[in-house]
Every structure is written in structure tokens, then in C-alpha cells.
Amino acid sequence: MASSKVCKERFDAAVTYLGAIGIQRETVSPVLTNLLELYDHNWEFIEADDFRVLTDAIFDEPDRKEEQQRQANKRKNLDSDHCKKKLKIKHHSRKPTSKVRVNEKRELAEAPLQQEAGPQTVCATGNTLQLSSSRLPIEETGMEINVLKDTLTDEDSSALSLQGQELPTFETPLAVMCPPVQDSSHQRAYNDAHNKSIIELDYTYSEPRESGMLQIVPAMDFLPKPSVPNQAGSSCMPPNNSMIHGGICPSSATAGEQSSSSNMLVIAKPKGPAHDVNDITKGEEHVRIPIINEGGNGILPPPFHYIPRNITFQNAYVSLSLARIGDDNCCSDCFGDCLAEPIPCACAAETGGDFAYTRDGLLKEEFLNSCLSVLPKFYCKICSRERVKIVNSESPNAKVNPCKGHPIRKFIKECWSKCGCARNCGNRVVQRGISRHLQVFLTPGEKGWGLRAAEELPWGAFICEYVGEILTNNELYERNNQMVSNGKHTYPTLLDADWVTEDVLEDDHALCLDGTFYGNVARFINHRCSDANLIVIPVEIETPDHHYYHPAFFTTRQIKPFEELIWDYGLDFDDVNHPVEAFKCCCGSEFCQDKRNI
Numbered sequence: 001m002a003s004s005k006v007c008k009e010r011f012d013a014a015v016t017y018l019g020a021i022g023i024q025r026e027t028v029s030p031v032l033t034n035l036l037e038l039y040d041h042n043w044e045f046i047e048a049d050d051f052r053v054l055t056d057a058i059f060d061e062p063d064r065k066e067e068q069q070r071q072a073n074k075r076k077n078l079d080s081d082h083c084k085k086k087l088k089i090k091h092h093s094r095k096p097t098s099k100v101r102v103n104e105k106r107e108l109a110e111a112p113l114q115q116e117a118g119p120q121t122v123c124a125t126g127n128t129l130q131l132s133s134s135r136l137p138i139e140e141t142g143m144e145i146n147v148l149k150d151t152l153t154d155e156d157s158s159a160l161s162l163q164g165q166e167l168p169t170f171e172t173p174l175a176v177m178c179p180p181v182q183d184s185s186h187q188r189a190y191n192d193a194h195n196k197s198i199i200e201l202d203y204t205y206s207e208p209r210e211s212g213m214l215q216i217v218p219a220m221d222f223l224p225k226p227s228v229p230n231q232a233g234s235s236c237m238p239p240n241n242s243m244i245h246g247g248i249c250p251s252s253a254t255a256g257e258q259s260s261s262s263n264m265l266v267i268a269k270p271k272g273p274a275h276d277v278n279d280i281t282k283g284e285e286h287v288r289i290p291i292i293n294e295g296g297n298g299i300l301p302p303p304f305h306y307i308p309r310n311i312t313f314q315n316a317y318v319s320l321s322l323a324r325i326g327d328d329n330c331c332s333d334c335f336g337d338c339l340a341e342p343i344p345c346a347c348a349a350e351t352g353g354d355f356a357y358t359r360d361g362l363l364k365e366e367f368l369n370s371c372l373s374v375l376p377k378f379y380c381k382i383c384s385r386e387r388v389k390i391v392n393s394e395s396p397n398a399k400v401n402p403c404k405g406h407p408i409r410k411f412i413k414e415c416w417s418k419c420g421c422a423r424n425c426g427n428r429v430v431q432r433g434i435s436r437h438l439q440v441f442l443t444p445g446e447k448g449w450g451l452r453a454a455e456e457l458p459w460g461a462f463i464c465e466y467v468g469e470i471l472t473n474n475e476l477y478e479r480n481n482q483m484v485s486n487g488k489h490t491y492p493t494l495l496d497a498d499w500v501t502e503d504v505l506e507d508d509h510a511l512c513l514d515g516t517f518y519g520n521v522a523r524f525i526n527h528r529c530s531d532a533n534l535i536v537i538p539v540e541i542e543t544p545d546h547h548y549y550h551p552a553f554f555t556t557r558q559i560k561p562f563e564e565l566i567w568d569y570g571l572d573f574d575d576v577n578h579p580v581e582a583f584k585c586c587c588g589s590e591f592c593q594d595k596r597n598i
């Protein structure tokens, strides 16, 4: 067991942590003492996940005491109808003031909620919900959950009416948490800290390709308007740290004004991490990137894990080896800013002996122009994209189609850890991450979500790199097959800029990045045929062999504030087998390649 000094330090650390979210030492100490006894001073367990066990125990404490009281009352044979004092969800004859509409494509899951004949009442105690009466209507074309306000009795703190014929079935039972009854600031802090919503409904969400949004389209008009306007006048911007599951916009329930029942928040909770609408990166980048939905309908992008750097999914081979970086691939003798030196160092060799960047961190005009010119294509003998189909085919007669070609791109090589220069060396741009002000926004057309500038951007400015899971071609093929069989698609980009150097690539060297489940804001960049305002340039940072590299987006012209950032995916709209789904293009370009638009 740890020494008493260490224990005291750990005790104080716990008190300080909980203090930071507004919970007093007097509240923490007895619960922590109990827990230590209960778990035999297993500090690791108590400290895990930001003191989750302790935080849960503190918020369960009122329930525990209440249960003790209830048992005591029972023993004394007293009337203990506590449900009357709790949140009620009940059949109500009044006209509902607000509705949550659920689109007919919503998947209703197998596990039915327990149903009883006759009216039922729902009592919520703390975070749990007991259904004893409610009815949810499911129309043929949709489902309505009517959320009532002004339905409080003197005893009630808020009420929710689920009106209709029968209870629907959900994958997980509905979970309802009433607005904080005893200690709202603590509960709010806890919700923020542990990413809990006030009321959560499970749902499934649509593929962005269909509409760029979830298929549950709740009208949250009963929720007060946000208190913090954003630059673009969005109606979907709550104060700091509003963690919201994809689907609907946050509201006052996280905005801190919870005095009336109308502040009840209903959140459709998808499978996946919640979004912070103030910063989709959740602090992973140097700048905050908010989610803007000017439609005021509260819809958010489907959930995904925000990652600022690529992560290998499973089999991809990415060689991160200092030994493989030779003297001609780094500048160990440099110091400070390589761009300030009169003679370019070895790291400029990749770009013909001259650096690609200006001292302002922009692409040099000449370099950018050469990237923008029509690129020659390389055709593989046996294309890895085709081979993967044969390898996975059950038919012995499956044929290898000819390679469709891969544009031969110019690489930029940045200085890196084996170089002697400083972190702020001018030849380190992409590796320093996003620095421009950006927004993820719901496009007004059919493209779903997009990325836009929140400031004026100059020509040749770095925006972001394409980040995702590093997959082998084979893994992408398998993932695509699985997704397509579920009517979904992936968001991959092939790392094929250097396939030209090898006739036949080993599968674990033919890589791609998939931003579907893990990605950064690049996963929101929409396609534009030909005249896009972004170009993607392969950037070598830590791996000289170019099987793996960083596809980085740069502006191809000056960008106005709030202009959408778009990139030419290089799609062949006739190629039905391309790993990127050939959607019906709505880019609006006069050079649109989608023949369906002609």
C-alpha cells in the first residue's frame, strides 16, 4: 500500500480535481473515504478516467441516501410515494408545444421496452428512468415524441409527455435525466466533464452522402435560442464545452439557465463520440473549429473520433525509423530557420534545390503553379487497386482490369526531428498543424457538411492535412465491402503519389487514409470538379520512402471569409468501382465532370 504521504497527495489531488468542477471538499472527502475502504485503497481504480468512479459515486450519493430514507420510511410504514416528487413522463391531454420528429428511415431496434397495457407514468430518479406510463406515436411516415412544457404540477420540476399509440422499440431503452434538482452547477459540471446529456434518445444516423445529416430531424423550437452568436449568425452555438452527440444542436440545458421545464434538453444519442459544437477538434488543434448550422434545425454531423494525426488501423506498414533517414534526407548541421540560410539545405533537394515555402509560410508561386499544371499519370503493371479485387474474389475467372492511372505528384519535404533546425523553421509548415480559422458548416445544397474559411486566406496557404486511419488497400477493400453492404460509404484517400516507383506494390505498402471513423476536419472538404480552391500536395515529413506521406491542402487562390473550401477529388464519375463513392456531383462548376449533370 502507498505511504500515507503519497496517499495524502493523492487524496488532495482528487479533491482538487473535483474542486475544479465545483464540488466542495466537504462533499468529496466522505465519499472518497468510503470508496477507499470499499476498494481496499486501490487508487489506480479510483483515479482512472479522471476520477470517474469517484465522480459517479458523488452524484449517486443523493440517490443512495434517498434509497436509505425510502427503506427507512417503508419500515415505518409511511407513505413513500417519491415518484410524485420526481420528473414525470406521463400521458397528457394538453396540446404539445414542441415535437421531436423522427424520420421514417429511423432504424427501430429489436429489444423492445417493457410495455404495459393502460396508462403509464415515468419516474426519474437521478440518472435513471422508470417507465410506468408513456406512449410514443409512430406514424407510418415518422414518429413523434411530444415534449411538453408548462405541464408542471407544483411538485414537478419538469415534464415530458410521450404521446401516441404504442411504445416503439429502441436498441437501448430511452434514458431520461431530469434537469438538476438539487445541485445544478455540480450536475452541469459533471455533464460537461463526463460528456453526459440531459436527456438522451438513441438513434441511428444517415450516411452524409445522402443528406450530410442525420435522419432524425428534431424540431427543437421549444429550446431557447443560443446565447452566443457566432460570426456567421448561426443559431447553433452554445457556450463553452457543450458536448453534444451528433444529430441535434445543443441548447440551454448546457447553456446554464435551467430554471424551467422548457429548458429540458432532448438529445438523440448515436453510437459514437459526442461533438463539441464550439470546437469539433476538442482541443486537438491550435485553433478552435466550431460547427455551424445556420439552418437553425439543430442538426450536427454524424459522430466520429477527431484525431489530429494519422493512426494505423492494423496491418499498414509505416516505417518510422531514424536509421532510414540518411544524411541526404535531413539537415542535421542546420540551426534555426533553414529558410534564412543563403544556401538551401538537403531538405530542399526534393523540390529541386529550392524550398517550396516562402518566409511567410506560403507556397512559392512557381512551385504551386507547377503542382496546378496538368499532371502526367503513371500506370501500374498490376494496379494494387485491381489486385485487391482478385485476391478477395471467389471466382477463379476474375480478371485484373488495367490500371486507371495515378497522377505523378511533386512532393514537398519538410525538415524533421533528425534535422538540426528549430521547431519554427520555415520548412516545417504542415507538421505544425492547422493555424487558420476554419468552420465546419452545413452547406445549403445537397453536399451535406463542408469546411469553410472563417477569415480571408492568401494564395498558397496551408489549411490542413488529410488525417485518418492508415489502412492497407486490402483493409480498405474489406471495409468498403462491409460499409456498402450496410448502404454506407467510406471517406478514403489513396496514398498513391509514389506508386510510380514500384512496378508491383506489396499490399502492406499500398496505403490509404480513411477519415470515416477517425479523422480531422479534412473529412468535411467537399469535391469540386476542376476549378477547386484547394490543392492536395504530398508532404514527406518522417518517412523518406513515400509509401506513407501527408496529403496536405493548400489554397490555390485568395479565399474570402466564409467561402467554402473545396478540392477536386479526381474522381472518375464513370468508375463504379472507385473506392470513393461516385455521388451525383453538385459542385456547380462549369467544368463539372458528372455526365448526369449535362
Ligand SMILES: C[S@@+](CC[C@H](N)C(=O)[O-])C[C@H]1O[C@@H](n2cnc3c(N)ncnc32)[C@H](O)[C@@H]1O
Pocket (backbone or CB within 6 Å): 208, 209, 210, 211, 212, 213, 301, 446, 447, 448, 449, 450, 489, 491, 522, 523, 524, 525, 526, 527, 528, 581, 583, 584, 585, 586, 587
Ligand atoms: C469527404 S465527404 C465530405 C463531407 C460530407 N459532405 C459530409 O457531410 O460529411 C464526401 C462526401 O460528401 C458528399 N459530397 C462531396 N462533394 C460533393 C459534391 N460536389 N456533390 C455532391 N455531394 C458531394 C458526397 O456524399 C461524398 O461522398
